[in-house]
Amino acid sequence: xxxxxxxxxxxxxxxxxxxxxxxxxxxxxxxxxxxxxxxxxxxxxxxxxxxxxxxxxxxxxxxxxxxxxxxxxxxxxxxxxxxxxxxxxxxxxxxxxxxxxxxxxxxxxxxxxxxxxxxxxxxxxxxxxxxxxxxxxxxxxxxxxxxxxxxxxxxxxxxxxxxxxxxxxxxxxxxxxxxxxxxxxxxxxxxxxxxxxxxxxxxxxxxxxxxxxxxxxxxxxxxxxxxxxxxxxxxxxxxxxxxxxxxxxxxxxxxxxxxxxxxxxxxxxxxxxxxxxxxxxxxxxxxxxxxxxxxxxxxxxxxxxxxxxxxxxxxxxxxxxxxxxxxxxxxxxxxxxxxxxxxxxxxx
DNA sequence: AAAGACGTCCAATCAGCGAT
DNA sequence: ATCGCTGATTGGACGTCTTT
Numbered sequence: 054x055x056x057x058x059x060x061x062x063x064x065x066x067x068x069x070x071x072x073x074x075x076x077x078x079x080x081x082x083x084x085x086x087x088x089x090x091x092x093x094x095x096x097x098x099x100x101x102x103x104x105x106x107x108x109x110x111x112x113x114x115x116x117x118x119x120x121x122x123x124x125x126x127x128x129x130x131x132x133x134x135x136x137x138x139x140x141x142x143x144x145x146x147x148x149x150x151x152x153x154x155x156x157x158x159x160x161x162x163x164x165x166x167x168x169x170x171x172x173x174x175x176x177x178x179x180x181x182x183x184x185x186x187x188x189x190x191x192x193x194x195x196x197x198x199x200x201x202x203x204x205x206x207x208x209x210x211x212x213x214x215x216x217x218x219x220x221x222x223x224x225x226x227x228x229x230x231x232x233x234x235x236x237x238x239x240x241x242x243x244x245x246x247x248x249x250x251x252x253x254x255x256x257x258x259x260x261x262x263x264x265x266x267x268x269x270x271x272x273x274x275x276x277x278x279x280x281x282x283x284x285x286x287x288x289x290x291x292x293x294x295x296x297x298x299x300x301x302x303x304x305x306x307x308x309x310x311x312x313x314x315x316x317x318x319x320x321x322x323x324x325x326x327x328x329x330x331x332x333x334x335x336x337x338x339x340x341x342x343x344x345x346x347x348x349x350x351x352x353x354x355x356x357x358x359x360x361x362x363x364x365x366x367x368x369x370x371x372x373x374x375x376x377x378x379x380x381x382x383x384x385x386x387x388x389x390x391x392x393x394x395x396x397x398x399x400x401x
Numbered sequence: 402a403a404a405g406a407c408g409t410c411c412a413a414t415c416a417g418c419g420a421t
Numbered sequence: 422a423t424c425g426c427t428g429a430t431t432g433g434a435c436g437t438c439t440t441t
Contacts (some may be wrong), residue, residue: 271424
């Protein structure tokens with residue numbers, strides 16, 4: 054028996070950046086390097102207190118807005134079963150079935166605890182023999198602005214996500230986000246795709262997997278909770294479609310202002326979005342969201358550096374850039390008071 | 402049993418940096 | 422120019438638990 058805990062230990066935190074000598078110099082300085090902090094209920098996390106308050110309590114989490122959501126495709130054999138087009142994939146699968154040499158098939162020929170190449174080869178051969186191979190070839194949003202096709206057959210694809218494929222068939226577009234992210238890079242984990250996303254669409258890190266929120270569920274119904282739809286409709290005063298609701302959410306999710314302001318919360322769970330203030334607010338946000346959506350599907354003539362998820366990109370569509378600015382400006386005008394929210398006093 | 406969720410861990414590769 | 426080191430990136434393996 055060590056008695057009851059009377060006093061918590063003093064916790065101090067520092068993270069140093071730079072070269073070795075810079076770090077040593079920083080450590081050698083007299084002034085304190087470490088930041089003291091207190092842990093906070095309920096989780097008593099060993100991290101300095103959040104700099105800012107999180108989402109306001111009445112904002113609604115994305116997974117509440119859109120009840121059907123799933124992780125993206127995880128093939129475990131990208132090289133073999135993902136291809137730029139159907140012909141390439143079909144020919145490659147023929148080579149796989151026939152045992153013809155092809156460096157792209159190396160993974161598919163390597164056994165692992167969860168994968169038997171011999172069985173996979175048999176399964177593919179039989180698909181080809183029955184003329185059914187193409188029934189399993191689907192488009193995939195592999196990486197940002199890099200759509201491809203993949204073979205959604207369980208013999209070769211670790212997680213083909215059958216239900217997600219069905220959703221994708223019904224959905225005009227799909228929102229892509231993540232549940233959490235431990236990294237230190239800015240939170241930029243939001244995209245709109247035409248096809249169902251790969252698990253690593255936003256980031257290859259397994260702790261930060263992409264999740265698809267299709268606007269229609271696997272059956273083809275609007276993928277929005279009845280509660281949320283009713284709440285929005287009573288505020289707006291008329292029926293709203295799945296597309297409109299999705300665009301409304303997009304007008305928040307795509308804003309870098311929003312992403313930066315709530316970065317701490319976004320690292321721990323899904324984004325949250327408030328109900329609209331009124332009819333006009335809803336309509337304006339829907340129209341901003343529509344332009345963001347168009348921007349994601351437009352050609353990319355702008356030579357500029359930006360980040361989507363953890364992927365640095367070198368080109369951007371002019372439509373998207375304009376819509377992003379519009380998004381930020383609107384967020385600022387609507388939620389300026391939240392942006393001014395000062396960090397709590399931190400002891401040093 | 403299969404599919405889904407969600408972690409840890411791993412290997413290959415590469416970039417930056419200071420030292421040799 | 423090369424070497425060793427750190428750390429990030431990338432694509433994946435797999436354990437464990439839950440849900441279907």
